[in-house]
Amino acid sequence: MSLKQKIEGEIKSAMIAKDKARLAALRSIKSLILLEETKSGAKADLTEEDELKLLTKAAKQRKDSADIYEQQARFDLYEVEMAELKILQEFLPKALTDEELTAAVQEIITQTGASSPKDIGKVMGVASKQLAGKADGKAISEKVKVILNS
Incomplete structure (x- = not known):
């Protein structure tokens, strides 16, 4: 099962559970995938390696944004970024100790x-x-x- 299919299944589950924060994070992941697939010169389907790069980049962006928000005492935005990062990490391989x-x-x-x-x-x-x-x-x-x- 591709990442896109997993995300679509999770989106349905989040909609049923009425989990707005999770739904927003999952939709942003799906948006990244769709943008990558429709980019000029892109292959029809993303490989597992491409999906991993995409998720890793998105997770790094969330972490960097969260760090900036924390430094600026914008804890409302920090919480949003950390929640999205947590959801992104569900789809990434387990990090090495x-x-x-x-x-x-x-x-x-x-x-x-x-x-x-x-x-x-x-x-x-x-x-x-x-x-x-x-x-x-x-x-x-x-x-x-x-x-x-x-």
């Missing part, structure tokens, strides 16, 4: 044969693809730098 991320990065470093901080680019290329959706790019980068510098 710090220990799991360290182990995954260590394995990638071993695979690529990286040995010094000069090899960060080589490791990041592989790590970004393998850990997409499971860890934030910033966290991956920091972990790679720490391991290669030690």
Whole structure:
């Protein structure tokens, strides 16, 4: 079942439950999918990888917006963004813990044969693809730098 079909099913459930906040978040996800599908030069259907990238980007945007609203003491808007982020995370793969991320990065470093901080680019290329959706790019980068510098 594609992400679009899952979202449509969840939208129906939210409508029946009269859950307005969930419905708004799900509709925004569906809107992102439809925009991506109808973009010029786009394939007919999105691949699972494309869907994952789309959701990851949307989740990052929600998190960044929530952080800004929290800094500006706009807690009404902060709550909306956090609620939407929580719903988005239901459709993303489970995030890696710090220990799991360290182990995954260590394995990638071993695979690529990286040995010094000069090899960060080589490791990041592989790590970004393998850990997409499971860890934030910033966290991956920091972990790679720490391991290669030690």
